[in-house]
Amino acid sequence: MPTLWTGTLAVVVFFVGAIDRGCLTPVQPGESWGYVDVRDGAHMFWWLYYANSSSASYKELPLVMWLQGGPGGSSCGFGNFEEIGPLDRDLNPRKTSWVQASSVLFVDNPVGTGYSYTDTEEALTKNVTMIASDMLVLLKHFFSLKKEFQTIPFYIFSESYGGKMAAAISLELTKAIGQGAIKCNFSGVALGDSWISPIDSVMTWGPYLYSTSLLDDYGLREVNSAAMAVQQAVDQGQFEKATELWSVTESVVEQNTNNVNFYNILTQENDELLKSGTEQGYLALLKRHHVRPLHRRSLSELMNGPIRNKLHVIPKNVVWGGQAEAVFSSMAEDFMRPVVDIVDQLLAAGVYVTVYNGQLDLIVDTIGQEQWVKQLKWPGIQSFNQMKWTALEDPSAAGQTGAFYKTYKNFAFYWILKAGHMIPSDQGPMALRMLRMVTRQD
Template identity: 50%
Template structure:
């Protein structure tokens, strides 16, 4: 066997030996009445995707009466970058239990199988053995995701034939776009066995310059800034655009974080994830000395700290770590997330709208965008800016806007043009499933049900 093939085989063997599974929740950890019933089980494990790079995955089989092999599989990718899907996405958005370990009424597990991957490597329970193993761009992230998904599909072979969708949030949407392109090609070439059907990008960082340009106008029309402040925010947004146009991506990222400081100062600290709230973005244990932090360090707290607040961190590093049983003692959930965020500084402000455009035009995938009405960081204004530059823009513009109602009350609007769908979710900010769980569940059913 050639050396490269030998090395690949060794990594595959190591990955398979790191799988650890459970067919039911450990009832000594969680009282019986707080355990999701009728589940066929869970499985989780590690995959060594590269030397010194270990990624964690967690699969929940659906509680749907049809059975887990008769409903789709949804992969959830969290944002940040550095936000944990096994933690935040699972226990604060769509999983069967909340942070207090009570059943979630709007869990997606009733409709689909759920796969959470802590991505990029270093996020959540995923970890690296040295600094060189972190990813620095979308291409590396996508390659790692393909590597881990190959193993997950091998050890859960019955999941490789059910319809497969990727749902995401924030920076997770950017990663989803890049990974979807890589995965689609891998499926077409036979490199992976996966029934890939589509992907959904929620409040996603697809065109960062468009998003930052929109902050001033969005805050202004919502009475959160005056005209003088609007002019100042637009001035900084123009500077970000100039840096991006010059290819000075690290500088553009630094200026983006400075613009966030300006927004906070101008609005008395409006919450970037929901404009009807103030503050609440940081982990309280990280607040000491906040004023002495750099603008970039404060941005890290806003966008990674919010995804691993004290109560969730205590759960993940306590009962859940004990339940899983295969997390190395040296690994603290979320401990490397800050470095994950920092390592992407040169890629953070780069757009991926061209990838979305290509997949709409040249694939059979369902391509979905959804946007929370009250989100600031990726508001609807900024999202529509790049959507209306897509090749399908004219058809999308002419598409009929439908209303989605629950008990006679509008929850969302949706427009569809060929294989492209756009959901405008009402009464929700950046974290749509957390803010409006019923609407998010309705959207899921519509997307995977057709």
């Protein structure tokens, strides 16, 4: 039987001044964390922040689970301290934290990510089916432990590869609830800059970069040619080969754009860790581009130092992010597989599905997202496509448009302006407003 280890604090704390001073000051109530053994040799870590609102108790606000990308990116680390948690990486209060509008559950998922770990590499997940199975074990224990959340609206929000995992998890969760295996009030899933149909992203890289003047005609031909090779591998069901060719296509993009930042085309990547081209092989390059950016040195020092000391439950042999690259490697064959059919099944089951995407994201560009959405077999997609979108004012800039959105029945799409792959980092106020709209608070 899986076991559950937990830790709790009466208050959320943050460190004042430099980390090495270790000065603690209480900020707000409501925080707990723990481990669940989801399989033999597979241990998953979760971290809950109760909602902290001046106008409502946590029982009157939704519960949101945040899933990071990679695969191998840590929700408890990157999502928490870089995007939506109550404190930023410097341990200062975040003005746009999602904790002010919902309770937030961070899970280091899949096993081997962040503080989660496996006893052997053989226990790492190989595909989203295994990931969903593990998560259902965790959620069953979480809602058994935290019975107060069983009736509170529960949403899954995600980013990047986390969206692919979120779709699979949501489908299995819906089935489990129907069978009475889990007690929770599942109310919807939000797929942010999500790896739902990888090939639609790859095939639109060239046109997107060309339309933004980041490729010339020669570069467009080169990128499109490399992308076609990926398409052929996917069509033939050679998904590990497709992952390798995807890496080749990334290199072609970089060579023709003077190293465009895949996460935000208007920013330059200056991280020396990412520029060290000493590793060989496509998996090494992919991990350098898409796993290590989620484990920057300053964040690693925080998670392996003050935060680890605060939690008191991290085993001595576990290093935050220590298995992240192994997680990515283990998922290589599954990486380029689409899950559009799962989104269709969710919509058919009546699950509320939201897609949201950053205007400046390249790795999961918006036009690629629009491509797979148009392929949905859901009967409502024709009516959705014929609708006109609605502008949303930027909460941080009166009179300026921050996003567009449209919704039909149980499907919605948000186009977030001036944001890259990590929307809450780039456009925090707009992301917070979107959260409130999706969770029916606005």
